[in-house]
Amino acid sequence: MHAFPLLCSLLLCNGVTVSAQKKIQKVPDEESLAQIPHRTPQTLSRGWGDDIEWVQTYEEGLARSKLSKKPLMIIHHLEECPYSQALRKAFASSPEIQQMAQEDFVMLNLVHSSSDDNMAPDGHYVPRILFVDPSMTVRADLTGKYGNRMYTYEPEDISTLIENMRQAKLLLHTEL
Secondary structure, three states, X not given: OOHHHHHHHHHHHXXXXXXXXXXXXXXXXXXXXXXXXXXOOOOOOOOOOOOXXXXXXXXXXXXXXXXXXXXXXXXXXXXXXXXXXXXXXXXHOOHHXXXXXXXXXXXXXXXXOOOOHHHOOOOOOOOEEEEEOOOOOEOOOOOOOOOOOOOOOOHHHHHHHHHHHHHHHHHXXXXX
16 A cells, blocks of 8 residues: 555656656757758868869878879868958859869868978968979969969959969870
8 A cells, every 4th residue: 555655656756857858858849940050061172163073181182183194283271261262252153163173183172281381382371272283293383473472363363273274284284
């Protein structure tokens, strides 16, 4: 007979505990889910061209460049930099750049600085675009328009970037 009141007490305590847990673990409804911003997953393209095959590291880029006999194009940038954002938008919206990047280059974009001093021949500014040939030589002759930041490009410099991409391909074929 003494077991019955004990059993009732245990059931009552269990019911209170379950009820409290339901209140604590509130399941979000559709309205609260709609308020959570949707973020697309980060890809290696980082907005520079989703149809381009991107390598993950500088070392991988050098190896692929040597193996494929295609020049390596390295884009140094920062996500929060307005100059990098503007160049990324122009780069991604240029069909000619996107096609050459897909077909003729090993592509790498870095949001951190490389430990290789050859990747910053005139400083660690962003955005900065360098070309490296399959012999692992940084192409110091393929620069932008600015003397104080030789490897930078701005959105209005896309034609210069296109020409440098063409030169990287042409010189590569004549040098090999």
